[in-house]
Structure formats: C-alpha cells, structure tokens
Amino acid sequence: MTPPLRVGCVGAGYFARFHYDAWARIPGAAPVAAVDLDRARARATGLAAYTDLDAMLKAETPDILDIILPPDHHMASICSGIAHDVRAIICQKPFCRDLAEADQAIAIAREAEIPIIVHENFRFQPWYRIMRDAMSSGAIGEVHQVTFRLRTGDGQGPEAYLDRQPYFQTMPRLLIHETGVHWIDTFRYLLGDPDSVYADLRRMNPAIAGEDAGHMLFTYADGRRALFDGNRLLDHAAENHRLTLGEALVEGTGGTLTLSGDGSVTLRPFRSLGIETLLPAQDWGGFAGDCVHALQSHVVSALLEGTPLENTAEDYRRVLELEAAVYASDRTGKRIRV
Numbered sequence: 001m002t003p004p005l006r007v008g009c010v011g012a013g014y015f016a017r018f019h020y021d022a023w024a025r026i027p028g029a030a031p032v033a034a035v036d037l038d039r040a041r042a043r044a045t046g047l048a049a050y051t052d053l054d055a056m057l058k059a060e061t062p063d064i065l066d067i068i069l070p071p072d073h074h075m076a077s078i079c080s081g082i083a084h085d086v087r088a089i090i091c092q093k094p095f096c097r098d099l100a101e102a103d104q105a106i107a108i109a110r111e112a113e114i115p116i117i118v119h120e121n122f123r124f125q126p127w128y129r130i131m132r133d134a135m136s137s138g139a140i141g142e143v144h145q146v147t148f149r150l151r152t153g154d155g156q157g158p159e160a161y162l163d164r165q166p167y168f169q170t171m172p173r174l175l176i177h178e179t180g181v182h183w184i185d186t187f188r189y190l191l192g193d194p195d196s197v198y199a200d201l202r203r204m205n206p207a208i209a210g211e212d213a214g215h216m217l218f219t220y221a222d223g224r225r226a227l228f229d230g231n232r233l234l235d236h237a238a239e240n241h242r243l244t245l246g247e248a249l250v251e252g253t254g255g256t257l258t259l260s261g262d263g264s265v266t267l268r269p270f271r272s273l274g275i276e277t278l279l280p281a282q283d284w285g286g287f288a289g290d291c292v293h294a295l296q297s298h299v300v301s302a303l304l305e306g307t308p309l310e311n312t313a314e315d316y317r318r319v320l321e322l323e324a325a326v327y328a329s330d331r332t333g334k335r336i337r338v
Contacts, residue, residue: 002304005029005064009047014165025067033047033059045193054084057084063087065330070092071192074091075137092118095313099320117295127248128190131190151227152242156205158207175200175211176326190250192220198216205233215232216329254269255268265278307311
C-alpha cells in the first residue's frame with residue numbers, strides 16, 4: 001500500500017486552522033509538522049512544532065510544503081521547500097509580493113521540477129463546480145453573462161475588520177487584491193480568459209486605507225461579460241455571510257443559474273417560473289463549502305494518481321496580470337486590453 005504523503009505546514013495564523021483541519025481529513029495525506037514564529041501557536045495544531053522552516057524540512061522530510069503565510073514570506077519559504085526537495089508546494093494567495101517575484105518563484109520551481117499550486121480555493125467551492133457542469137452540459141444554452149455581487153457586511157465603521165483580520169484596515173489595496181481576486185480566478189474557471197477589463201473602485205469607509213467597493217467588468221471577444229460588483233459595507237440575505245460572500249447569476253439563452261447566500265444553486269429555464277434545485281443548502285464542514293479540503297484533496301490526488309493539477313503557479317500568473325490590469329483601469333479610467 002502506498003504510504004500517505006507527509007505534509008509540513010508553515011504558518012498557524014487565523015486562516016491556517018482550515019488547512020490543518022482539512023489535512024487531518026484527507027485520505028492519503030498525513031500532516032506531520034507546523035512552523036510558526038509563535039511556538040505556542042504551532043503546538044496548538046497538535047503536530048510537531050517548529051519555529052524554523054528549514055529545521056522542520058530537514059527533520060520531518062515532508063512530501064508537501066503548505067505555505068500559509070502572507071506574500072512577504074512566500075519567496076523565502078518556496079526556496080526553502082525547493083532546497084529540501086519536497087515533491088510539491090502549495091502557497092496561499094495573494095501569490096508573492098508582485099508579478100516579478102512570482103516569475104522568479106515560477107522559474108526556480110520549474111528548474112527544480114517541483115510544482116507550485118496556488119491556494120486559490122474559490123473555484124473549488126461546490127456551487128461553482130455545479131454551475132460549470134450545468135454550463136458545460138448546455139443546461140442554460142449559450143452563456144451571455146456571469147455576475148457576482150459581493151456583500152460581506154463587515155466593513156462599516158471604525159472597528160471594521162478588527163475582530164478577525166485587523167490588517168485589512170491598513171492594506172493599500174483591499175477589495176480586489178485581497179478579496180476580488182477570488183473572482184478573477186473564478187471567472188477564468190467559468191468562462192476562460194477575457195480580452196479586456198474595466199474597473200471603477202472606491203473607498204467608502206474612511207477608517208481604512210484601501211478600496212472597499214467597486215466594479216470590475218471582464219469582456220470577451222464573443223460578447224460574453226463577467227461582472228464583479230463588490231461592496232464590503234453592504235450585506236446579502238444569509239445567516240452566514242462568509243459562506244458565499246454574496247450572490248451570483250449565470251445567465252444564458254436557455255435559462256439562469258442562481259447562487260444564493262445559503263450556498264444553494266437553482267436553475268430557472270428561459271421563459272419559465274419553475275425552479276430546479278441543482279445544489280441544496282446544507283451544513284458544510286470546513287471553510288465556505290469545504291473548499292480548502294477540496295483543493296488540498298485535489299493536490300493529493302494529482303501526486304498519488306497523476307490527475308491534472310489546477311491552479312499551478314504558471315497558470316495563476318494570468319490572475320496576477322488581470323489584477324494589475326484592474327488597478328490600471330481604475331487609475332486611468334480606461335478599458336485595458338489584456
């Protein structure tokens with residue numbers, strides 16, 4: 001029997017708990033160690049605790065290095081993983097500090113023949129998988145538009161974000177760089193690469209540094225459109241506003257797919273009032289439809305069974321280019337060809 005893949009994680013902050021929980025539930029994976037400058041946080045994972053990444057890599061020899069750190073620490077962690085010859089690296093988004101550094105990481109990993117998979121998990125949410133299946137099957141005919149309305153409801157007042165992710169207040173780029181980037185990748189997953197982008201961003205809460213509302217519109221040569229309409233100060237109808245973060249429509253000549261705030265997906269045929277439920281609302285384990293578990297399971301399957309990898313750093317580079325185009329469009333007030 002093939003032994004499980006050994007997983008070493010670096011980072012034990014707020015979001016890391018979803019990574020550790022998912023690793024513990026994945027057949028074929030065995031989480032073995034946690035690294036954090038705060039040893040107590042590393043110990044709290046229940047795994048072997050380290051404060052130094054290289055020491056962990058040398059002692060534990062993991063097959064997978066899971067980097068659960070902010071972008072400032074990505075490059076050094078990637079280099080450490082490659083130096084210790086891990087089989088694969090998973091790296092949280094936003095990937096690296098900028099496009100130039102991302103290119104450097106990609107080149108180093110390519111030469112070492114070690115894949116980097118960016119932990120961009122929204123495309124692994126079950127509702128988007130169901131929606132793409134319905135689109136591919138022709139259930140809504142020719143697709144014309146995808147729309148997502150982000151309404152997290154957590155951005156009002158001087159105390160915004162302080163209870164969970166206080167660094168949001170000081171990020172110079174917030175709505176798109178931290179959150180909207182999820183839908184840059186999701187739109188690519190659903191529709192492919194756009195040929196241009198237009199953006200109009202703004203800051204509504206004076207207590208923060210970056211933008212917290214705005215629109216980005218992706219255009220496609222065949223006439224399709226993808227619209228992200230984001231406002232972190234407003235909410236949507238949901239008991240848990242962090243499940244879907246908002247609501248979505250995928251509209252085609254044969255019908256409309258609707259994602260609601262409870263995670264359900266319905267199909268309404270064209271010129272009909274009837275509704276078919278494709279994905280019912282349910283209690284999901286983990287984060288946002290258990291998408292962290294789905295992404296990590298996807299990587300394990302690729303390493304053990306040879307299934308194709310999604311979200312490799314080489315492919316994710318396009319997301320970084322599109323994000324840069326969004327900010328360039330907002331800055332210049334012009335539509336940017338990509």
